[in-house]
Amino acid sequence: MNFDDIIDRRGTGATKWDNMEAYGGVSPEDGIPMWVADMDFRAADVLQDAVRGLLERANYGYFTGDGAMNEAIAWWMNERHGWAADPAHMCSTAGLGHAIALLLETFTDPGDEVIIFTPVYHEFTHKIELTGRVVHEAPLVIRDGIYHMNMDALEAGLTGRERMMLISSPHNPAGRIWTPGELHALAEFCDRNDLLLIADEIHHDLVFPGQRFTTFLNAAPEAVGRCFVLTAASKTFNTAGARLGTVTIPDDGMRKRFRRALLEHQTQPNLLGVELTRAAYSPRGAAWVDELVTYLEGNHRLFLDGVARIPGLQAMPMQSTYLAWVDFSGTGMEMEEALRRVHREARLVPSVGAAFGTGGEGFLRFNIATPRARVVEAVERLQAAFADLQ
Numbered sequence: 001m002n003f004d005d006i007i008d009r010r011g012t013g014a015t016k017w018d019n020m021e022a023y024g025g026v027s028p029e030d031g032i033p034m035w036v037a038d039m040d041f042r043a044a045d046v047l048q049d050a051v052r053g054l055l056e057r058a059n060y061g062y063f064t065g066d067g068a069m070n071e072a073i074a075w076w077m078n079e080r081h082g083w084a085a086d087p088a089h090m091c092s093t094a095g096l097g098h099a100i101a102l103l104l105e106t107f108t109d110p111g112d113e114v115i116i117f118t119p120v121y122h123e124f125t126h127k128i129e130l131t132g133r134v135v136h137e138a139p140l141v142i143r144d145g146i147y148h149m150n151m152d153a154l155e156a157g158l159t160g161r162e163r164m165m166l167i168s169s170p171h172n173p174a175g176r177i178w179t180p181g182e183l184h185a186l187a188e189f190c191d192r193n194d195l196l197l198i199a200d201e202i203h204h205d206l207v208f209p210g211q212r213f214t215t216f217l218n219a220a221p222e223a224v225g226r227c228f229v230l231t232a233a234s235k236t237f238n239t240a241g242a243r244l245g246t247v248t249i250p251d252d253g254m255r256k257r258f259r260r261a262l263l264e265h266q267t268q269p270n271l272l273g274v275e276l277t278r279a280a281y282s283p284r285g286a287a288w289v290d291e292l293v294t295y296l297e298g299n300h301r302l303f304l305d306g307v308a309r310i311p312g313l314q315a316m317p318m319q320s321t322y323l324a325w326v327d328f329s330g331t332g333m334e335m336e337e338a339l340r341r342v343h344r345e346a347r348l349v350p351s352v353g354a355a356f357g358t359g360g361e362g363f364l365r366f367n368i369a370t371p372r373a374r375v376v377e378a379v380e381r382l383q384a385a386f387a388d389l390q
């Protein structure tokens, strides 16, 4: 494929490039943006063909919904994840951030606590707070170099005000794939404490060769009455700009309530998102993803090897995603100084770990979904910026 091709995204409104100076103070002229979770690769040919088809139709009026797309989603879930998802259970939203906010508003009340396993995707916290709910942090612990949930500590710290749990599966950052046993334990916990559960599986396709992802409802089918599964083609195929996500709700009553909320806000799937998603979830799309994850794993190996040569820096080994997670606490520097070097000397803009909640403070998250030459360059710049530690 063409993952090595360098595409100039500057000046196109791409958040990662055009907002990097505002976020990290580094110009896109010589800087490398490694923050926003999207990919710098050329879109798959199957997507380009879909857009061409749309162009040729030359009409962008009202259209009847998402039926064929939901069939394609069901095909993909079955084919790639062995999950017999029912198209009739799927609800379309304007992306998954939107889905999370609307689920919080529909199924919890202001003041209710929502459990999240930190450090985690910062929008979880934002959405909980913006909707007037309360974050209940369950800090992950690092064992054997990777994250684990500490269910005993969570149980001991319950306040009785918890109403919902929100997980990233696989986990963002660092791409930990939760095992069927761990997911099952979560289902039991939610059952015991009468909690609803949102399984955000947006990263489920970005799984490295040899690793195995299990969808929540396959690990814990008994949780079907309290579970919302969130999926999207947007991370896998880099279509986040088309703002489309899917919430699968097997429970009839909960689905009805959610559909009412969607109707209230006139939330309907957008044409571009539907066309892209339908095209992506196909055998051609699958072949592209197989090549993509092999490429991403190559970037991951290269990045980890390079970081391992810098004393004091520790990158967490990943099983999936392109969101590398690097611990700078071993440098003995204040985080401010480490970040100054990353920005000013290496000219890199990663995401700041503190925004991911408790446990993220000493970390930076590096998005490595960019042509390999750029990852090589980023590693060399990091090594130079911390050369005095060698």
Ligand SMILES: Cc1ncc(COP(=O)(O)O)c(C=O)c1O
Pocket (backbone or CB within 6 Å): 037, 094, 095, 096, 097, 098, 121, 168, 172, 200, 202, 232, 234, 240, 244, 245
């Ligand atoms: C776990 C997780 N959920 C949701 C999203 C964003 O979804 P959307 O762009 O559909 O709002 C991200 C983006 O990085 C993510 O990591």
